[in-house]
Amino acid sequence: MVKILKCERKGQICSELMKCRRPEVVEVAVQTIKEGGLLVYPTDTLYGLGADAMNPEAIGKVFEAKERPADAPISVAVSDLEMMQKVANLSPWMARVVEALIPRPVTFLVPKKKGVPATLTAGSDILGVRIPNHMFALTVIGETGPITTTSANLHEGHSPRTARSAIRQLGEAVDLYVDCGKTAFGKASTVVDLTGGSAGKAGISRKGAAAHEEIKRLIARIK
16 A cells, blocks of 8 residues: 655645644654655655665665666755765865755765765766755755655656656555645756866756756856
């Protein structure tokens, strides 16, 4: 039996709130992550498939549920810049770029710290990290620490703008689905590569929900 919890504010924008108004749903979601389970949760872009990003066994469940190849890296969601610095080696310039671009729907490619499981990055030293602009997601992550943020679909499957879309694809492979209605953007985040270490070497690796020209202009201003 698929377990689904629905938000009473379904259809409204959670980012307008100062905190999630469903603490009982947050509590169950946090418990699911801490117990090594899989959580489908809303973000500003798409529904994400969350697991403890520091737990290799939980990460393995993400790959299995999505039928995802082991050589396809998985990004991580954090709640703020401070938490990002716990999983990534950010130079002062990188930190300034992150601060300038949030809360836009952007995933940053940055050097990972040694303690981050290699399974997340397919053995690479580069990690994708983002701060989702969604109060439910931020509240959960604030209590669990970093979680995976790959889209809640089968590998190369339909982009899940709704919890129902995720359920159709992942079914009982997931321990808990949290349904907050349609996501704001309905498309994946824009991926910005900061590993070059300077504005001249930064680039957009994947076009997505963020305005690409605006992203380029903002990065160019940061020294």
